Amino acid sequence: MAYVLHALIDREERVHDQDSAESTVEALRASPESTACLVVEDASEEELQGLTKAFDLHPLAVEDASHGHQRPKLERYGQALFLAAHPISYKDGSEKLVIAEVHAFIGPNYFVVTVPKGGASELVMRQLRRAFKRTALEPHNPQTLLYFLLDGVVDGYDPVLMDLEEDLDEIEENLFAGGNTSQRIYELFNEVVKFQRATRPLSYLLDLLMRGADKYGTPQQLHPHFRDVKDHVLRAIEHLDSLRSALQNALTVDSTLVGQRQNDAMKRLSSWAAILVVPTIIAGIYGMNFEEMPELGWALGYPFALGLMVVISGILYVLFKKKNWM
DSSP states (O other), X not given: OEEEEEEEEOTTOOEEEOSSHHHHHHHHHHOTTSEEEEEXXXXXXXXXXXXXXXXXXOHHHHHHHHHOOOOSEEEEETTEEEEXXXXXXEETTTTEEEEOOEEXXXXXXXXXXXXXXXXXXXXXXXXXXXXXXXXXXXXXXXXXXXXXXXXXXXHTHHHHHHHHHHHHHHHHXXXXXXXXXXXXXXXXXXXXXXXXXXXXXXXXXXXXXXXTTXXXXXXXXXXXXXXXXXXXXXXXXXXXXXXXXXXXXXXXXXXXXXXXXXXXXXXXXXXXXXXXXXXXXXXXXXXXXXXXXXXXXXXXXXXXXXXXXXXXXXXXXXXXXXXXXX
């Protein structure tokens, strides 16, 4: 485990960086009106138990953080909150989402964040450092730190949505170029579905948070900020719904175009088969070797048969060409 941030914020909104998590806990015990802020990457079971003992974390919340793979949620355990959220980035080359996972324990005087190894620790650190500078929003209040964390997670969705939109535009341009786009559409559709699963619960999560704002002492100045985050979430949900609908339509159009191309191919094959069957029939008739066949003794019989093959085949070719079957 590696602590990437350990700080104490006093009532005057001054941030005191600590040497370790232990010193932060000790400083909090000496000044309980302050707020401890810890960010830990790749927490082990032993260290999670240490955090549980230091801040009296609820065992169920610790278990969720330990196991990971949680859906986005906000659960209340007495005066404490447990948050699970998913920062998302996008690899444009492979067109794959990178879904990280962040767990936060929010208590009356502590804000503890755990992230997996190689996860979203940079995002969390950046947002908390921003919060420390916004003294007007009372960063010593853990609810303020929660707002900045959620705001950073949700703001990160916009560039991903733009990348997905650009990929959709490329797919729509390539649909009528005759390329095989079915797999790309299907894979991008799956990425959008994953994005929706990580985003939809946030709207309900923020509703719960704002519903209990007065009861649990959320600063009044934070209320419009939480509403702003919810507006961003709703816009992201609507954008994802439109992307999913467009990809479904693209998949339908692609299937129609594939069927049309197959139909055109069958028309061409059928046309050539009809043309080639004419000389086959004529050659078959004169290859039966009956003795009483008038044309067999005719001096012009051979060129006549060849000419008949060419003429009828030519007529069929012109007819099929006019019908766009060739």
